Amino acid sequence: MNLNRSMVVVGLILMTIVSFSNLVGVSIAGLSVILGITFFFIHRRFGKRDTDGLDIKAIRTYVKQKAIWFWIALPLVMNIICFALAALFLPEFIDHIHSRTQFVISFDKLLLLVLQLAVLALGEEIAWRAFFQNQLSKYIPIIPTIILTSNIFSLGHFAVGNAVVVSYDIFFIFINSVIYGVIFYKTNNAWISTISHFIANVFSVILISFFIF
Template identity: 55%
Template sequence: MKKIGTLSLIGLTVMAVLSFANFSGTSIAGLAVIIGIIFFFAVKKLEKQPARASGLDFRSIGRDLKKKSIWFWLILPVVMNAVSIGLALLFLPEYLEYVVARTEAFLSWNLLFLMILQLAVFALGEEIAWRAFFQNQVSKMLPLVPALLLSSLLFSLGHIAFGAPIVVAYDLFFVFVNSFLYGVVFYKTNNAWTSAIAHFLANLSSVFFFLWIY
């Protein structure tokens, strides 16, 4: 295992603390993404990392997508979204109401272009923060699976919105699973651009699922 620098450790700590912020009644957990992006570029500059080594290499997207094996991992989060919504339709309709209540302002065909743009920006930002920075740095201290589990747990907690316990648990479970899958994509490519594609496709599929249902 490698040691990480003080700057990285500070960034990891702040992101972890912010992930629990929603439990205090303040909606600032999303700041963890901004912090992660800032520390990613700060560490990249401090360590003089080339794009490929940093985990954010735009030029490698094409090479990543040519790997047939990576497409399984890119599409799997979309499948998991279909599973979560399908199971909810059958057994937990409260979950669908829970999600729509949080996103109804954006669930409109008229806002589709703007929504797609936002989803792309958010997906890339979260992948830079949680994969290119957080997962990358934690992987220097922990084996792969614990690093994936820790980053996915904190990522999930940062997305918590309170409601009926079973609905919240159901939502967090699938957020956790998809986060783990994004982490696998990042591990296999070392490229947050590519894991952002998986993240974007998953988010976009959810939007279309809910637009179709409602």
């Protein structure tokens, strides 16, 4: 195993361990994104840049494809379903997701909020799709790759609370993560999955603000 491949394996393992930290009461899961971005750019420096998953020039090509917009819009649809069901049957979910996100998102400053959502979406897509999923898919088939990546990604968002509410939250995070994974697989471009992730996050924040304020 060469040095670059060994570094990739170390990155995958560290991201997994850090993501699971939330489950044992150590709230450092967010560091998995920083780790993923760091390992992505290290690998990009020493690996093959033509397959690195962050080709900004290819954005125009993909956004012109009508078929990809179905996948881009799907997480937004899932969030509509998530919040609609929560409003009807699980209102505690709104408070849960607000408490989970208020430490990293400035709800009271619109411009800063939009910037934060964009940076968070891009960071997570570089870490979890352009690095983690992209590298893991070199070792196992794509379907288990996407499922495993999404499981770890979802658990990294775990926050203590009512078991039903937490499970509900994690379930929809998992579903959207699978969709982002499919988008990345279809495009090999984290910018496209970031667009989908950003749109879904903006809509979620709008709904949270509507219910909370």
